[in-house]
Amino acid sequence: MATATAANSNRRIAMLKVLNPFHIWALGVGIVLVGEFMGWNFTVGKGGAYASLIACWVIGLLYTCVAMIDSEVTSTVAAAGGQYTQAKHIIGPLMAFNVGLYLVMAYTMLCAADAWVVGYLMQTGAAVMGFADLDTRPFAILTVAFLAWLNYRGVFMTLTINLVITFLAFMALVVLFFAVDPFSQGVVLQHQGLLTDLPYGWIGVIASLQFGMWYYLGIEGTCQAAEEVRSAGRAIPLGTLGGMLTLLVAATITWFVASGLMPWQYLGQAVTPMYDAATLLGSSKLQLMLFVATAFAAIASANGCINDASRAWFSLARDRYIPVFFGAIHPSYRTPYRAIIFLVPIAISFAVTPLLDQVITFSILSGLLGYTFMTFNMLKFRKMWPLGSIHRGYIHPFHPLPAITLLVLCIATYFATFLGYGATLLSIMAFYIMASIWFVLQRYQFVKRADQFTMPWPRPKGY
Amino acid sequence: MSKNYTPPNQSLFGQIFDSILILALVYASLMLPLLMKEDAKAEEPTVAAEVVVNTWESLGQNEVMQAQWVKLGHNPDSAAAIINNRFDYTIDPMMLLITILVVVGYFVVMLKVSDKQYREVIAEKFDN
Numbered sequence: 001m002a003t004a005t006a007a008n009s010n011r012r013i014a015m016l017k018v019l020n021p022f023h024i025w026a027l028g029v030g031i032v033l034v035g036e037f038m039g040w041n042f043t044v045g046k047g048g049a050y051a052s053l054i055a056c057w058v059i060g061l062l063y064t065c066v067a068m069i070d071s072e073v074t075s076t077v078a079a080a081g082g083q084y085t086q087a088k089h090i091i092g093p094l095m096a097f098n099v100g101l102y103l104v105m106a107y108t109m110l111c112a113a114d115a116w117v118v119g120y121l122m123q124t125g126a127a128v129m130g131f132a133d134l135d136t137r138p139f140a141i142l143t144v145a146f147l148a149w150l151n152y153r154g155v156f157m158t159l160t161i162n163l164v165i166t167f168l169a170f171m172a173l174v175v176l177f178f179a180v181d182p183f184s185q186g187v188v189l190q191h192q193g194l195l196t197d198l199p200y201g202w203i204g205v206i207a208s209l210q211f212g213m214w215y216y217l218g219i220e221g222t223c224q225a226a227e228e229v230r231s232a233g234r235a236i237p238l239g240t241l242g243g244m245l246t247l248l249v250a251a252t253i254t255w256f257v258a259s260g261l262m263p264w265q266y267l268g269q270a271v272t273p274m275y276d277a278a279t280l281l282g283s284s285k286l287q288l289m290l291f292v293a294t295a296f297a298a299i300a301s302a303n304g305c306i307n308d309a310s311r312a313w314f315s316l317a318r319d320r321y322i323p324v325f326f327g328a329i330h331p332s333y334r335t336p337y338r339a340i341i342f343l344v345p346i347a348i349s350f351a352v353t354p355l356l357d358q359v360i361t362f363s364i365l366s367g368l369l370g371y372t373f374m375t376f377n378m379l380k381f382r383k384m385w386p387l388g389s390i391h392r393g394y395i396h397p398f399h400p401l402p403a404i405t406l407l408v409l410c411i412a413t414y415f416a417t418f419l420g421y422g423a424t425l426l427s428i429m430a431f432y433i434m435a436s437i438w439f440v441l442q443r444y445q446f447v448k449r450a451d452q453f454t455m456p457w458p459r460p461k462g463y
Numbered sequence: 464m465s466k467n468y469t470p471p472n473q474s475l476f477g478q479i480f481d482s483i484l485i486l487a488l489v490y491a492s493l494m495l496p497l498l499m500k501e502d503a504k505a506e507e508p509t510v511a512a513e514v515v516v517n518t519w520e521s522l523g524q525n526e527v528m529q530a531q532w533v534k535l536g537h538n539p540d541s542a543a544a545i546i547n548n549r550f551d552y553t554i555d556p557m558m559l560l561i562t563i564l565v566v567v568g569y570f571v572v573m574l575k576v577s578d579k580q581y582r583e584v585i586a587e588k589f590d591n
Contacts, residue, residue: 046550092577093584105489193527203552263528265546266535280534320470322485323478346486355494362492376574418562419552423495429565431492435485436569440576443481446470450587463585 016334018156019229024222024239026163027307029246030300031107031218033169034114036250037274037294039214039360041258045268046211046420047204049195049259054205055212056251058409060244063216065406066371067244068396069378071237074223075393077455078232081315082223082308083370083377088319088452090381095373096452097321097439098432102370103224103312108343109363110218111305112350115140117298119351120271125291140351147303148344151310154333155228162303165296170250172293176278177253179286180260188281189260196264209409209416213364215251218301219243220370221308233393306340306347313339320446321439361421365428368413375407384460467587517543 043052070083079085084103088096119136126134150158180188198204222240229235258273261280270276278290314336317327330337350359382399396402417425473481517539519529524542532542 091574092579092581094573094580095577098573190527190531193525194531200550200552204550207550207552261531262535263524263531265548266532266537266542269545269548276535280531323473323481325478342482346489372570376570414562414566418559419554420550422555422558422562426562426565427492427495429569430495431488433565433569434488436573436576438484438488444580446473448470449468449584450591452584453588459589460585463582 013329013331013334015228015329015336016155017228017230019159019225019235021235021238021242022163023156023159024225024229024235025243025246026159026166026300027225027304028219028222028240028243029170030159030162030166031110031221031304031308032216032243032247032301033166033250034117034294034297034301035214035217036173036247036254037169037290037297038117038270038272039211040251040254041267041270041273042211042214043208043268044259044264046200047206047208048197048199049255049264049267051198051200051205051208052212052259053255055208056215056255059209059212059215059413060248060251062213062371062406062409062413063219063247064244065402065409066220066374067240068402069374069406070220070223071240071394072392072396073374073377073381074226074236074240075233076390078226078229078236078393079315079454081312082226083220083374084312084315085226086377086381087373089455089457090377090384091373093321093444093447093452094436094439096319097316097443098436099370099373100312100316100321101432101435102366102373103221104309104316104343106363106366106370107218107221107305107309107312108347109350109359109366111144111302111309111343111347112353113356113360113363114298114302114305115143115347115351116356118143118295118302121291121295121298124272124275137352141348143299143302144306144344144347144351147299147306148340150303151306151340152330152333152335152337154335155225155307158303158307159225162300166300169293169297169300170246172289172296173250173253173274176257176274176286176290179281179283180257180277182256189257191260194260194263199264203419206412207416207419209413210364210420212416213367213413216244216247217364217367218304218308219247220367221304224308224311227311237394302347306343309343309347310336310339313343319452320448321443358421358424361417361424362428365417365425368410368417369432371406372410375403375410378403384462385457386461390457467591468583522546 043055073086074082077086077089081100082103084096084100087099116136119140122139123134123136150161182189185191200207219240222243223236226232226236254274258267258277261277262273267273272294275287275290275294278286313326316322317324317339326339326342328338329335353359379400387395519539522539522543524532
């Protein structure tokens with residue numbers, strides 16, 4: 001047999017430790033940056049331009065808490081699966097199974113949305129060149145298939161490509177920022193004439209929190225690479241917190257430029273707002289740059305999502321939470337290749353579906369459930385292994401303030417999701433409840449109990 | 464000292480069945496709101512009363528806004544379709560209560576069951 005199944009092989013093939021902090025930055029920012037090019041602007045539609053800015057900073061605070069908590073736990077629990085592996089060691093198998101599913105669903109759905117975006121961009125570009133009604137589906141399918149192949153062949157090349165295209169996409173936003181003459185109001189930017197009061201009042205601000213997550217959704221995916229970095233204790237905190245700073249800058253730039261160029265009603269429903277911003281400036285070079293940058297951002301995001309979803313799926317299989325068949329590592333490329341291949345048709349099937357808004361909501365809500373878990377996880381982690389009892393790669397300050405803040409902001413975002421997609425929220429909760437029942441009644445019998453705790457730590461306090 | 468739990472081996476058919484089951488659950492949860500048609504209703508923007516003649520002034524657009532709409536390729540009629548789309552944030556208290564119970568109940572039960580399972584893991588790991 002040419003391959004090895006990690007779960008039942010005595011000679012485990014490990015993934016390669018080849019990544020550095022820049023790759024971690026590229027993985028985190030790469031997944032998210034597409035949200036600065038499109039998607040974030042739905043916050044404007046939900047509550048107006050100022051609501052969007054408030055959402056940008058409030059959700060920015062939520063993700064700063066996520067990054068702080070994640071950096072501490074991941075630099076201590078350095079294994080593929082990220083939050084899933086954390087849950088396994090700190091909360092228990094059922095929570096771990098759910099967290100693994102959150103990760104797989106959040107990233108697979110996000111990958112599907114990214115692939116759809118690439119298809120839409122190709123259709124838009126073709127229309128500009130006189131070829132109307134181009135079918136978007138072949139582009140979406142090709143995007144997922146090509147990126148899956150890249151992921152199959154090795155993590156170093158995959159994330160090096162992400163580093164390059166993510167950096168170029170980010171620089172396009174910086175160029176756009178300077179192109180609008182940002183320090184001279186009324187010349188290009190028209191904030192005085194375009195900004196209005198809150199059109200829905202404060203309820204609109206809360207509603208905008210749901211799509212506010214689009215500014216940063218996926219940054220926590222950095223810890224999926226914990227088993228493949230040379231130094232987890234250094235690379236994960238550096239890459240994650242550096243990525244958060246980059247995203248805060250990018251989010252502020254996008255809001256500032258777009259809200260100074262477009263009426264909020266238009267901005268709130270635009271599919272490609274940054275491309276529209278370049279179009280308004282009347283420069284074909286800027287237009288082309290933003291077209292390419294949006295495509296790069298979408299591809300980088302889909303690429304990172306395949307990387308993260310496959311690691312989470314692989315980790316679930318390695319621990320027998322799902323069929324062990326998926327817990328194999330390629331003997332040459334050292335990638336979780338069966339998990340990568342399995343998720344391809346799923347991502348494609350959602351990329352060509354008419355259910356895009358629900359696919360996005362599935363992704364957002366799965367992410368939100370994961371952030372809620374992090375609050376319990378952090379509180380229990382410090383209680384079960386107090387500072388000094390085990391080696392931590394990084395210790396986040398002000399504990400338990402970040403965990404409590406995160407929980408409060410998660411509750412507000414659940415309410416925002418209820419306001420916009422109440423039935424979808426319930427049906428997605430039904431999915432996780434059904435999956436949990438299946439796990440307890442059927443799947444847990446295949447799990448080796450003692451194998452769920454692999455860290456060289458002392459017995460946790462209270463157990 | 465108790466003996467460690469030895470799980471059974473799962474057959475290939477069982478593995479395939481479990482994979483398909485998870486997939487079916489994902490698709491079902493995405494299709495459910497469509498079948499219920501509730502989301503479509505909730506997200507359907509309430510269209511304002513019929514506007515016979517749309518002007519920039521009647522749409523509440525100042526000169527700066529008008530100029531940007533025109534640059535974006537819109538006239539008052541096409542812009543009206545976008546501007547008059549409004550979200551309805553009316554809260555149904557019963558639905559809100561159900562949602563709170565579902566989300567809170569989900570986490571409470573999961574933490575309880577996880578804790579029970581975790582104790583088994585710790586006992587096997589550290590006692591045997």
